Amino acid sequence: MFDLTGTTSTSSAPITGKGALDGIRVVEMGQLIAGPFCGQLLGDMGAEVAKLESPGVGDPMRHWGQGEIPTWWRVIARNKYSVAVDLRSEEGQQTARDLIAKADILIENFRPGTLEKWNLNPVDLMAANPGLIIVRVSGYGQTGPYASRAGFGGIGEAMGGWRAIVGEPDRAPSRMGVSIGDTLAATYGCMGALAALEARRKTGRGQIVDSTLYESVLQVMESLVPEYAINGHKRTRTGSVLPKIAPSNVYPCSDGEYLIGANQDAVFARLAQAMGQPELATDARYATHLARGEHQTELDQIVGDWTSTLKVQELEDLMIEYAVPAGRVYDAEDMMNDPHFVAREAIVRVPDAVLGEVPMQNTFPRLSDTPGSIRRPAPLEVGQDTSEILERWLAR
Template sequence: MTSQPVNGPLHGLKVVEMGQLIAGPFCGQLLGDMGAEVIKLEAPGVGDPMRHWGQGETPTWWRVIARNKYSVAVDLRAAEGQQTARDLIAQADILIENFRPGTLEKWGLAPADLMKANPRLIVVRVSGYGQSGPYSSRAGFGGIGEAMGGWRGIVGEPDRAPSRMGVSIGDTLAATYGCMGALAALQHRERTGQGQMVDSSLYESVLQVMESMIPEYAVNGHKRTRTGSVLPKIAPSNVYPCADGEYLIGANQDAVFARLCDAMGRPELATDARYATHLARGEHQSELDALIGRWTATLTVQALEDLMIEHAVPAGRVFDAEDMMADPHFAARQAIIEVEDPILGKVPMQGVFPKLSATPGSVRRPAPLEVGQDTADVLQRWLGR
């Protein structure tokens, strides 16, 4: 396939991606979407297990996480493959890896040595527990990081076991923080000429988005627990039943709640002592949710949406993939794009975010379908072999 013109704010940067599954490769996807040339090193014949992950008869996750990448077959357990990796990394701006700490060192690819050969190199290391500390050598997957970082403990209904998000949020958060660290390190390198290591752990990436969980306990002795679809004391803010589906309404501010009451034909609720203030609504959250739910159940999703728009109440339907692909706002902003695939044809998938006005990112080439399909091309362009 002929690649589209290269663009994006990271155009000209060279990235070597070592690792597999989600955390490291998603970091590579983000950098590639922003214009970097990403060379993915894969075990000959086997490749990344992500090639086979996903739902349905034809796994498609690989088409997303490996877009904008080149596949180079390298046996990192063999001396020849390790030397090829060293040579490529010597030409790179960024190295991404998400092996268990100590693995690179075992293969003779210690980041400290790689940075001696290439002082401008930025090494993004994504792992379960970080590169130091008593747990650093443990195997760690995304779900384990979510549990340790506090996420799993607060997701789900209070009378059931902890639940999961439905997506691999721990992995993607660690990858996103790894990408953010790489961009910060590039700015430092611009000033000093020196690279550095970026240590992004799964559990700390989850911990970073846990809002005030730690100080709430430290200051007030309060431990957050599972609360289902509501935030305690924040009302109304819930998913409510309609005659033909479900609808999310967030009207917990006083002025917004008053507009919701008008939409319900119950303006008196806005001045009712039980609901007139944020604190009062929080104390009567269950009864208020039940009251609103009885009203929404008499309406279709479309009828309720029309009312919420008319009264400027923040609200929205609960989308699935079919809804997204049919929605005009997704289409207008190109939130879903089509990438030409040699086997599947045009494959819809999420676009490139965030959107930059002067140097937007793009999907310039589809995921490599064969392990090592770009080996000869990359070795010739990067190493002159």
């Protein structure tokens, strides 16, 4: 365990607890994002995560990200131990079986059938360890006609409905900018593992958590399906606005952009006051939610014409004064210098043997009695913790 040192732009608090999952052992066999992010979440909550990596090669995630020295690995592999295991060899498969027999949770995000091919059939693993919970993250699930297909985050986003509604209406579907399909599947996998731990407390038995990319995306698609099934309405790409919800958009300022959400009647009245145009709140075209939705384009133009005469700070001061929900469109630099981020320790600096320290997001959500923490930095060498884990878990 180590102390995190804060600065004026990021801060941290001393680690005072071991986390809600202290004592839970996790074997992570996945790579890239969907499996490893699930492992990151469990590790942040206090679990001990033994990450199995191919000797010499390791997880390709070690090399992903921007810059001369990619830093994504430092985030997704924090709180983990790297154990070098060749899963394609009999010896490596036996080592994996031995570790899994001592584990509470196994995470994998290979194509369905891969574990079975490596003589790691979940049926056999759970026979040897009846309390084992296996989180299986895949593109399409462990069953169904598409189960054997190769899955990738973007494909899951497309199938789950996300890509069809993201972007400008006159252009091809856009991506989120982050690997949202992978992280959603990982998050639902983590949720499933936590639910399975509670079920095991009552029954003593483990179970399989089947988390898919496309279903995880589908879960957050709000009323997209019933809107079509009941009303025949298909959502389409609408850019930065929500149809019939106004004013709620990103508006130009003289030195940047600013997001305002004032679509409720009382809030819109306050915005009209801030604009020096209180008559807008009683104008029949804008007085109600439905009316503003019908006149969305012209209302956005009115608001945008006004915001463009102000600097971002001037607009923000007015929005705060009139209690209108609004905010800047942040980038990483904004986050690192924002006083609210600092006050809540949303970004911490993690010691790093190569880079000195790496600023990154803290652990979320926040638990009052058993908070998560970053107890150890990401392992920089493949297999650097092999001897320690084998000795502690298997007494080798």
